[in-house]
Amino acid sequence: MEAFTTLTGIAAPMPQANVDTDKIIPARFLKSISRSGFGKHLFANARYREDGSENPDFVLNQEPYRRAEILIAFENFGCGSSREHAPWALLDFGIRCVIAPDFADIFHNNSFKNGVLPVKLPRAVCEQLMEDARLGGNARITVDLERQVVVRPSGEEIPFQVDPLRRHLLLNGLDDIGQTMQHAPAIDGFEARQKAAQPWLYGG
Amino acid sequence: MSAQKPRTLFDKIWDAHVVETLPDGTALLYIDLHLTHEVTTPQAFDGLRAAGRKLRRPDATLGVIDHNIATDSSRYTGIIDPESRLQVETLERNAAEFGMPLIPLLDERQGIVHVIGPELGRSLPGMTIVCGDSHTSTHGAMGALAFGIGTSEVEHVLATQTLLQKPAKNMQVLVEGNLAVGCSGKDITLAVIGKIGTAGGTGHVIEYCGDTIRALDMAGRMTVSNMAIEGGARAGLIAPDQTTFDYIARTPDGPKGASFERALAWWKTLPSDPGAHFDKVVKLAAHEIAPQVTWGTSPEDVLPITGVVPDPEEAADEARRAQLRRMVEYMGLTPGQRLQDLPVDVVFIGSCTNSRIEDIRIAASIARGRKVADGVRALVVPGSGLVKKQAEAEGLDRILTEAGFEWREAGCSMCLGMNPDKLKPGQRSASTSNRNFEGRQGPGGRTHLLSPAMAAAAAIAGHLADVRDYQPKEGV
Numbered sequence: 001m002e003a004f005t006t007l008t009g010i011a012a013p014m015p016q017a018n019v020d021t022d023k024i025i026p027a028r029f030l031k032s033i034s035r036s037g038f039g040k041h042l043f044a045n046a047r048y049r050e051d052g053s054e055n056p057d058f059v060l061n062q063e064p065y066r067r068a069e070i071l072i073a074f075e076n077f078g079c080g081s082s083r084e085h086a087p088w089a090l091l092d093f094g095i096r097c098v099i100a101p102d103f104a105d106i107f108h109n110n111s112f113k114n115g116v117l118p119v120k121l122p123r124a125v126c127e128q129l130m131e132d133a134r135l136g137g138n139a140r141i142t143v144d145l146e147r148q149v150v151v152r153p154s155g156e157e158i159p160f161q162v163d164p165l166r167r168h169l170l171l172n173g174l175d176d177i178g179q180t181m182q183h184a185p186a187i188d189g190f191e192a193r194q195k196a197a198q199p200w201l202y203g204g
Numbered sequence: 205m206s207a208q209k210p211r212t213l214f215d216k217i218w219d220a221h222v223v224e225t226l227p228d229g230t231a232l233l234y235i236d237l238h239l240t241h242e243v244t245t246p247q248a249f250d251g252l253r254a255a256g257r258k259l260r261r262p263d264a265t266l267g268v269i270d271h272n273i274a275t276d277s278s279r280y281t282g283i284i285d286p287e288s289r290l291q292v293e294t295l296e297r298n299a300a301e302f303g304m305p306l307i308p309l310l311d312e313r314q315g316i317v318h319v320i321g322p323e324l325g326r327s328l329p330g331m332t333i334v335c336g337d338s339h340t341s342t343h344g345a346m347g348a349l350a351f352g353i354g355t356s357e358v359e360h361v362l363a364t365q366t367l368l369q370k371p372a373k374n375m376q377v378l379v380e381g382n383l384a385v386g387c388s389g390k391d392i393t394l395a396v397i398g399k400i401g402t403a404g405g406t407g408h409v410i411e412y413c414g415d416t417i418r419a420l421d422m423a424g425r426m427t428v429s430n431m432a433i434e435g436g437a438r439a440g441l442i443a444p445d446q447t448t449f450d451y452i453a454r455t456p457d458g459p460k461g462a463s464f465e466r467a468l469a470w471w472k473t474l475p476s477d478p479g480a481h482f483d484k485v486v487k488l489a490a491h492e493i494a495p496q497v498t499w500g501t502s503p504e505d506v507l508p509i510t511g512v513v514p515d516p517e518e519a520a521d522e523a524r525r526a527q528l529r530r531m532v533e534y535m536g537l538t539p540g541q542r543l544q545d546l547p548v549d550v551v552f553i554g555s556c557t558n559s560r561i562e563d564i565r566i567a568a569s570i571a572r573g574r575k576v577a578d579g580v581r582a583l584v585v586p587g588s589g590l591v592k593k594q595a596e597a598e599g600l601d602r603i604l605t606e607a608g609f610e611w612r613e614a615g616c617s618m619c620l621g622m623n624p625d626k627l628k629p630g631q632r633s634a635s636t637s638n639r640n641f642e643g644r645q646g647p648g649g650r651t652h653l654l655s656p657a658m659a660a661a662a663a664i665a666g667h668l669a670d671v672r673d674y675q676p677k678e679g680v
């Protein structure tokens with residue numbers, strides 16, 4: 001996983017609540033067996049017209065948002081399915097940070113594990129950032145995970161909170177399986193105790 | 205051990221599975237059962253292979269093919285779609301390479317992952333169960349802590365049989381009283397979501413309590429718990445009781461004999477203690493629940509079938525008004541229109557929410573002696589090969605096909621639009637599945653969620669209909 005330290009880039013405004021995972025990546029594109037290549041299908045239903053051509057009204061088809069690295073949205077972003085294809089599609093498109101008032105649990109987890117940073121900020125702040133994002137190419141937003149601040153184009157700094165363990169893993173690009181493997185003796189011990197107490201869980 | 209403070213069902217299962225607590229409060233949680241399917245696993249097995257890691261507990265892992273396959277007879281001659289075939293073959297190859305038990309596509313036990321787990325007796329009370337699919341919450345009806353995970357977490361469980369998790373908060377949904385005629389678990393779960401909203405359960409595990417829930421059979425309980433995720437909750441739970449134990453005793457793979465007795469003794473200690481603390485409590489009176497149907501593109505946009513399409517302009521704030529306008533437009537509706545007047549093109553009875561034998565029985569009871577309306581395509585897709593076999597033994601398939609329903613092979617089918625069963629743009633469906641998001645059943649498709657009884661009534665009427673007007677005919 002690529003580490004995430006600080007990011008300065010164009011932010012795309014998506015002033016919608018409940019942006020669900022079927023919107024982010026419709027199920028018909030989930031048939032790939034690799035992690036890459038989902039970017040072209042990101043938001044496919046809104047981004048392309050029925051004949052396959054681009055829908056010019058969709059924000060990611062407009063300049064400069066084709067190069068957006070940050071997405072600003074409203075409540076309950078990423079609700080719906082557990083598909084990790086959602087953060088893969090965002091990442092493959094080039095979006096590494098989503099800012100919203102809150103996120104659905106599974107999407108929130110999945111994002112961290114793929115180097116996409118979900119930043120929770122109050123609705124009023126998201127509305128301000130939405131206005132900043134609408135200014136387009138001249139208004140870069142910075143997301144600094146080290147210092148846990150979002151910097152508006154005006155220079156104003158807005159603090160945010162991220163779980164310390166997740167922050168540590170993301171800052172260092174660490175894979176959590178490796179971390180967990182260090183607890184192997186504890187897992188072995190747990191299994192031995194459980195097998196004695198609940199043998200039916202072990203085919204006994 | 206010191207006297208403990210009263211604990212909830214969730215607390216008890218959680219406490220029994222913490223391997224270690226990390227300094228920041230994150231728990232390393234042991235997973236008792238890991239269910240896998242073809243769509244969310246290929247990248248996880250790739251990860252294992254790349255790191256030279258093994259599958260830690262093949263005996264606690266079970267694979268099945270359900271999401272992307274056709275539900276017509278084509279599966280017997282080979283999967284036609286090349287991408288679907290590759291995904292299925294990849295699961296088969298990974299199962300062989302890593303020693304993971306896999307139910308073959310043409311096995312009679314094949315079916316939707318959340319139908320087969322309980323049905324086979326693999327999902328048991330007190331377990332922790334995960335699967336790379338959000339509706340894993342279904343297994344919570346067994347009294348198990350069951351939740352959906354992403355592909356990175358699938359990989360983590362394959363390699364370590366654990367997950368890194370923060371404890372959830374406890375929420376209680378209390379439903380009491382007798383359910384009205386024509387209502388079922390589906391109407392309860394939709395009414396709950398209508399009340400709490402799609403984010404109402406975020407960060408919580410919902411325990412469904414009350415005599416209405418206790419009176420439901422296991423199929424009804426699974427329908428309720430299945431949609432906990434639609435209320436934003438990580439998982440749903442229902443305390444195990446005699447109904448649960450009797451159900452498990454009938455399963456092929458559940459514990460037997462002395463092993464069953466030993467398990468039973470533990471299962472009986474699981475229900476929430478009197479006085480256990482819930483962070484949030486929501487109450488519903490069952491008699492106030494009328495047959496439900498969703499009108500919009502989020503499961504919270506639900507109304508009694510007697511309702512009318514809301515007027516977006518009456519919403520409180522501009523953001524909500526804009527959202528509702530979009531929904532009304534997408535769904536092809538007019539504010540004030542009666543829901544019962546909406547013509548349907550397709551009726552889908554299936555999905556992990558409502559494809560069990562009890563669901564098919566009720567659909568057949570309404571279909572018996574009636575005909576599907578002209579121009580309506582109505583599909584019944586059993587949740588598993590075993591459900592299909594049972595339904596055929598009871599003659600339900602004949603009742604349904606005589607009425608004009610299609611009788612299909614087991615799979616996810618039209619629940620998600622990634623296999624050949626899809627809506628065409630603009631088509632309106634009455635569907636027993638769990639999500640009505642834009643494009644969920646195919647691009648441009650318009651989904652109304654409802655119960656199997658309501659779906660059968662819609663198929664007969666040719667429009668959304670009140671099941672109370674379509675009760676089973678006597679003596680046909």
Ligand code: SF4
Nearest residue numbers: 339555556616619620
């Ligand atoms: S039936 Fe639908 S919700 Fe259930 S597992 Fe299949 S795709 Fe997911």
